[in-house]
Amino acid sequence: MPAQLAPSALRRSFRAPQGRADIRRTLLGLFFLSPAIVLIATFTITPFAQAILLSFQSWDGVSPDTPFVGWANYESVFKNEAFWASMQNVAAFAVVGFFVGNGVAITMAVAVNNVIRGKTFFRTVFYLPGVLSVVVVGLIFTSLFSPQSGTLNRLLDIAGLGTLQQNWLGDPAMALPSVIAVFIWFHWGFGFLLFLAGLQDIPPELYEAADLDGARTWAKFRYITWPQLAPVTTIVSLLTLLAALQVFGTVQVLTNGGPGYHTMVPTLQIYSEAFTNHEYGNAAAMSVVFGGALVLLSLVQLTVSARRSRA
């Protein structure tokens, strides 16, 4: 990504335009860029700066007064137990979602890539949940998980596994695992699609050569598939990790962070601090702390992967 920027392009862009032809070319370039740049400057960069400013102010969401309060918001955020609980929950979300979700994704991609009939069918079905909205997914699983009339508990009963019945979303011990399971069901298709595309780009000659050498299935995966997929794995890792860390809708619709704070996640915490508690300054401080951590994480990941691909 940013690593793609060639140094020469950067150097050229810092040289001021000289001569009429140069100025005309620059105006033309700016003309083509103007819709994108104006919108990004207004609706992305300005609010980004405002968020930082707002984190040092106090605002109730309505009044025109937004007095500066120094570091007070940050102090209260660092003392806010719910916020730190939400950070822990989202870490669990990220770790489990990352390994289980991507494990399923790569397994299914290899499986689909190895069958002859039904490739398109399975690909279509596996990505299908990914095109739904969080609200749809939330409403369906709320019904499925319902403790009294929910189908999941009833199916367990029929299967003679009545002892495994749970109050899936209401029990403090079960709520987070249940929400994470829904999140994985919802999102694993994204990694799957990218892995499948990556697998289809691996030259078949590599496998033919391995077959001649009598390589076993696992050896082929370990020494051909896995290294050949490395670039896809890097990008899927980054994107799925960031998506899991930013989870909002799935939790909001299923449990709204409850019971207690057992499924609270930072984005939802920021949302409720602002729109339920009307503590916009606190919420802004949270979004700077959490958003800053996410930006750092992607920078680290991008640097590492850029260095690895250069090596």
Added chain:
Amino acid sequence: MTVRSTELADHRNHIPIDAPSGDQVPVRRRRIRADRIGLYGLLVVAALLALFPLLWMVSGSLQSLDELLAGKSLLPLNPKWGNYVTAWVQGDLGMYLTNSITYTLGAVAGILVASSMAGYALARLDFWGKGIFTFIILAVMIIPAPAMFLAQYRLLTDLGLTNSRLGYVLILITSGIPMGTLIMRSFFASQPKDLEEAAALDGASAVRIFASVILPLAKPGLAAVAVIQGLAAWNEYLMALVLFDDNSLMPIQRGLTSFDSAETPQQQILLAATAISIVPVIVFYLLAQRHIVKGIGAGAIK
């Protein structure tokens, strides 16, 4: 072409070998067949897990409340199609779906205009500031939604654009521009330059060349951007939650949640409303699948 070659491969694998010509062959074939059965078994189980919640929703939406709560059967014995009519009317789904369609079309149109122009400039024009602007467009992609939505809400409050169709569409457009621009940039960079150069020699202006030579050839790139951003806009939830208080402006997701919470409909009606709400996106997905797969790949890898 790939289909043909895999069919051939399939055929080759199934040539019956009645008289084993060597000790290795039948053993090996049996192992391959067992592998294949295992593979299909795994895929079918995964497909059932992926589909079950959706099929269950459709089944539940056709039952009466008593049937659904008693849970005697997974299938509706006596399908109540009337649930769908009730859901459509009580849930005001026509209004919400119209809103969603408006927002999605507006967002996609805006994203296509802004990102094809920007992608063209970054791929083909040479000018002062190009490096900086490329960097900015890449950099804003890593600003996460949790760091933004609160401040975007505040900005739109200041501009008087909350509870406004325009405000919401502008936010949707802006969030789609960086990825759209990157996809279009790599698309334009992969195209031959001959036609543009010929048009330039004929004295056509840059804007004219862009509109009448470049864009018509850019349909595959535009399609990839349109489907991927269309899905994102259709399913957007966080900003819709933050920006709208007025029900008549809400997209379908908000409509479903407010149907769920405010009017406490019976469960089977809510399931019918949910089922109706996904019809457009499912139809779109099945029709535009190829583009979606390509678009997701392009968006993630480029």
